[in-house]
Amino acid sequence: VNELAHRGVRLCDLLTFWERLLTNEVMPxxxxxxxxxxxxxxxxxxxxSREQSPAGGGRALASVWCExxxxxRCMVTHNWSNLFWHLVAAIVAxxxxxxxxADVAEDLLKVSQLRKLRQTLASxxxxxxxxxxCAFAINxxxxxxxxxxxxxxxxxxxHTEWESKRNDTVTxxxxxxxxxGQRKIFNDEPASCEMNKFDDMMRLLxxxxxxxxxxxxxxxxxxDVFRRAWCVAEIVESDRSGITQKIKVHSQEKLDKHxxxxxxxxxxxCQASRxxxxxMILREIGDEEAIEAFNARLAWAxxxxxxxxxxxxxxxxxxxxxxxxxxxxxxxxLERSHSQLQQLAGVQAQKPERKDCRMAASSPFRWLESLRxxxxxxxxxxxxxxxxxxxxxxxxxRGSAV
Numbered sequence: 001v002n003e004l005a006h007r008g009v010r011l012c013d014l015l016t017f018w019e020r021l022l023t024n025e026v027m028p029x030x031x032x033x034x035x036x037x038x039x040x041x042x043x044x045x046x047x048x049s050r051e052q053s054p055a056g057g058g059r060a061l062a063s064v065w066c067e068x069x070x071x072x073r074c075m076v077t078h079n080w081s082n083l084f085w086h087l088v089a090a091i092v093a094x095x096x097x098x099x100x101x102a103d104v105a106e107d108l109l110k111v112s113q114l115r116k117l118r119q120t121l122a123s124x125x126x127x128x129x130x131x132x133x134c135a136f137a138i139n140x141x142x143x144x145x146x147x148x149x150x151x152x153x154x155x156x157x158x159h160t161e162w163e164s165k166r167n168d169t170v171t172x173x174x175x176x177x178x179x180x181g182q183r184k185i186f187n188d189e190p191a192s193c194e195m196n197k198f199d200d201m202m203r204l205l206x207x208x209x210x211x212x213x214x215x216x217x218x219x220x221x222x223x224d225v226f227r228r229a230w231c232v233a234e235i236v237e238s239d240r241s242g243i244t245q246k247i248k249v250h251s252q253e254k255l256d257k258h259x260x261x262x263x264x265x266x267x268x269x270c271q272a273s274r275x276x277x278x279x280m281i282l283r284e285i286g287d288e289e290a291i292e293a294f295n296a297r298l299a300w301a302x303x304x305x306x307x308x309x310x311x312x313x314x315x316x317x318x319x320x321x322x323x324x325x326x327x328x329x330x331x332x333x334l335e336r337s338h339s340q341l342q343q344l345a346g347v348q349a350q351k352p353e354r355k356d357c358r359m360a361a362s363s364p365f366r367w368l369e370s371l372r373x374x375x376x377x378x379x380x381x382x383x384x385x386x387x388x389x390x391x392x393x394x395x396x397x398r399g400s401a402v
Contacts, residue, residue: 057182
């Protein structure tokens with residue numbers, strides 16, 4: 001864990017890497033407007049971090065850039081389906097203290113503007129700021145470089161995602177698997193695996209840098225980061241640990257479009273590149289009651305009085321959405337949970353009566369009710385602010401009322 005914590009990447013090295021991509025020095029077909037972080041990992045990070053010996057393995061690219069190691073001062077949560085361009089833009093925007101990263105992203109598209117940005121960042125003294133970014137900090141040669149995980153059941157959402165991760169977004173061609181000789185280590189060897197220690201590493205960095213260690217959440221334009229199992233686990237862990245959280249969104253327009261969709265968040269619905277990772281996360285959270293409590297904590301981290309979106313929406317607006325979330329938790333979500341538990345027991349699932357969906361004694365509901373009251377100063381919300389108009393509304397339709 002301590003070794004992982006010292007695989008920070010300096011902002012200046014990230015910008016140098018970005019310029020190499022932009023000028024096609026590495027990954028010749030790189031297209032900033034189309035290439036995802038997954039594309040960049042497969043076709044730039046992995047090749048650049050492999051040892052020269054044919055029989056050798058590789059290292060984390062962060063270790064290649066700095067062999068002595070650098071303690072990360074900021075943890076970055078992001079999803080690999082996001083544009084790599086936007087990941088870099090959000091990190092730069094964070095250091096420029098911009099709320100959104102769309103304008104910064106445009107400046108990154110031209111080498112001349114990029115160099116001006118670098119000068120601005122240098123004048124602010126932040127080029128040596130270190131970030132923990134999994135794409136660079138994890139040794140991909142000890143994990144995913146030679147394959148794409150076990151193939152999920154064809155026809156499932158997991159299979160569709162698995163298939164998309166095997167092909168380059170720009171060319172459509174399958175990625176070439178790395179042929180290095182390094183032994184692969186996954187969750188079946190938990191002590192040696194690098195991909196299952198994010199929460200422990202965050203706690204370690206927080207203890208070693210109390211008051212200065214931060215957590216940056218990079219929100220992609222479609223808000224998919226909130227539907228990735230590892231990402232929501234990191235958000236909840238940093239909130240629980242009291243780590244200072246900052247969030248960067250693409251633009252106010254994207255925020256207004258997707259904010260209401262956060263109503264539907266449930267860690268059980270989140271995805272992971274490897275099904276085994278999602279199963280491990282859910283297993284570590286615990287039983288159904290613990291999962292509901294986790295979902296409530298996630299809601300608190302997002303909508304709470306010190307939540308991620310406090311600078312964009314006032315307490316009353318967030319409380320309105322939490323009221324909807326509370327109703328959802330008492331009805332549709334518990335309906336589904338009841339059905340799943342019945343199916344697991346081998347009993348034909350029956351739709352619970354409406355009264356069974358109003359289990360107000362459950363602790364997650366207390367979390368949400370407490371959150372709603374804290375946002376409104378204890379003032380009761382009117383019925384049109386807290387009730388659903390229809391159980392068949394989509395999340396976007398529910399969110400548009402906020």
